[in-house]
Amino acid sequence: MSVLEFDSVTKAYGRKKALDNLSFSLGENKITGLIGRNGAGKTTMLKIAAGFMKETSGDVRAFGEHPFNNLMVSANMIMIDNDMNMPTALDLEEIMASAADFYHNWDMDLAKKLFDYFSLNPRQTHTGLSKGMKNTFNAILGLASRCPLTIFDEPTNGMDAGVRKDFYRALLKDYIAYPRTIIISSHHLSEVEDILEDILLLKDGQQFLHMPVEELREYAVVVSGKEEAINSWLRGHEVFHKSDQAFGRSYAVIRNDLTDDQIGVAMKSGLEFSTISNEDLCLYLTSQEKGGIDDVFNKG
Amino acid sequence: MILNSESMKPIYVQIAEWLETEILGESIKSDEKVYSQYQLAEMLNINPATAAKGLNILADENILYKKRGLGMFVSAEAKKIIAVKRRNQTLKSLVAELVREAEHLKVTEEELIAMIQEAKRELKGDS
Amino acid sequence: MYLTKVSLLDVVAKQFRFKLKSFRGMFTSLMLLQVMAILFSLGGEGGGGGGSDTFSYDMKFYSGNIIMAFMLIWAFISAIVVTTQAYRYDDYAFVANRLSSHLANILFLGWASVIGGVTFALASQSLKLSVLFLKDREFIESHPLTLLQMTEGLAATILYLFLFTAIGYLVGMLVQWNKIFMIILPGLLFGSLFLNVLLGSESTFVIDIGQFFVRETSFLLFTLKVLLASALTYGIAAWVSNSLEVRK
Helix, strand or coil: EEEEEEEEEEEEEEEEEEEEEEEEEEECCCEEEEEECCCHHHHHHHHHHHHHCCEEEEEEEECEEECCCHHHHHHCCEEEEECCCCCCCCHHHHHHHHHHCCCCCCCHHHHHHHHHHHHCCCCCEEECCCCHHHHHHHHHHHCCCCCCCCECCCCCCCHHHHHHHHHHHHHHHHHHCCEEEEEEEEHHHHHHHHHEEEEEEECCCCEEEEEEEHHHCCCEEEEEEHHHCCCCCCCCCCEEEECCCCCEEEEEEEEEECHHHHHHHHHHHCCEEEECCHHHHHHHCCCCCCCCHHHHCCCC | CCCCCCCCHHHHHHHHHHHHHHHHCCCCCCCCCCCCCHHHHHHHCHHHHHHHHHHHHHHHCEEEEEECCCCECCCCHHHHHHHHHHHHHHHHHHHHHHHHHHHHHHCCHHHHHHHHHHHHHHHHHCC | CCCCCCCHHHHHHHHHHHHHHHCCCHHHHHHHHHHHHHHHHCCCCEEEECCCCCCCEEEEECCCCCHHHHHHHHHHHHHHHHHHHHHHHHHCCCCCHHHHHHHHHHHHHHHHHHHHHHCCCCHHHHHHHHHHHHHCHHHCCCCCCCCHHHHHHHHHHHHHEEEHHHHHHHHHHHHHCCCHHHHHHHHHHHHHHHHHHHHCCCCCCHHHHHHHHCCCCCCHHHHHHHHHHHHHHHHHHHHHHCCCCCCC
């Protein structure tokens, strides 16, 4: 069964489309990374999935039901984001007690242990926390609630490097013990990619890629060499990015559909192949135009 | 084992190769149980699906076999299969690279063979 | 995958407990208001005096009217606060939908009215005692009350408070829906008063509505009138809120 399904979903704000005919389906008990540039529609998609917002058109299903204004979906889902509202009158311990009341699978033992490990103060109020501490606390809510659909929207903003690492490790360990469907959106693919199973890449409100993260590693390849050699060789290949470097050399990221023979021939003509990190690849795949920041300076 | 995320090789391939080395070095003997995908995932801080992919490569090559409900075990022919595979793939491509580099540097075949013999002597001398 | 089954009532009960904790500041403000109202009331509301060569007297009325007025305003404003964005979003921190959120709010405001009613009864008693001690006078009660009358009085106070929470809830939702109501609603209120004065007519629209409840002599009918009016007002508020996003 598919835990979350979008079928040609569009969300329009006036004339601007935040989501444009988006379709995908998330399988049960997978950790999916949601990747995209700012404004690609990640947060809009997550809020529609969580039932906080209503789509303009199309069909959304969470656990087979329409999530908007749906109590069953709400009880089985938690969305952790940076601007989570918590009552100002409650301290952190009371907020955890309330969460325990609301969520059936809540694990207070885990929550308390994480709370102590990250040195949070039970008497502190939510609004009094620094950004990093607030997100650490929210992340604890997300983990301890053990919802069948758990959504983290940029969970590590403001956390220091050590806490980020600890959080992802805690997430992985708890996921292994209690498998569930998890979506993590992040700007920093490199820090999450190891614990992901699938990756969903959004561009301009549309699905650009949806595949196992290990396949993404083999999706593209970098070829570099003399400019003329590259230019003639590139014909007939799908080029995601190309830039000219110093000393008449060029660098191109292309679709990895090459045969060993093709690579052999290319290497004989002095071209070199290397891999590209998923993070860089995603940046190239979602960039608005070919070229890059260098062109801004070259035109003058 | 430490994963190299900068490596050209996907993580699951690195896992498979590491297990092969463990089997060759008899850290895990034949008919012994190997780590489960969940143990690997925890050890290496990776998604269990990625770990499973590494295990499945070895199962497809008959280096591991599955026992229903019990996990994966090292097959009797595991060492032999690994040795043959490494000879045909890893060693072959290393030699190919060696030859290419020699060509580049205009090192003759005789010189190259002499260099290999010398390296072998040094290895023996060390041990 | 094991999915949690939920019932509406269960979620409403959870949200109600959550609100009791998170809205506790409202009861602090209630206590402060009552203390202030008692202090205001100590001045008395009216009186007179007279005498002759041999004696003189002066007379003062004390009543809980000021306390009641303060509390109606408190009920009205508390309900508006509940409808503000920050408080509405708090609901969706955990499990909720619109219906459960409205029901829990109504339940909470009803509870607040009960607390308000009971503390009002206590506050008016303390006013009596304060006057007695401060003024050092003999106490003559104008109408000794029977237990039934006192109970009816308490119930009526609670009902009035509840009616005012309903009005506050509707006003709050209208303003959340469109900020223009921040101008329209006071405009309508003062406009109608002003028009009445201008036309020289005796009654005003607002007072007419008030008379509908105040003039009712049957307690049962009064209760029905208030509950129906509150339900209608809450219903309209819930309908208005349907076009609001639940959490951004």
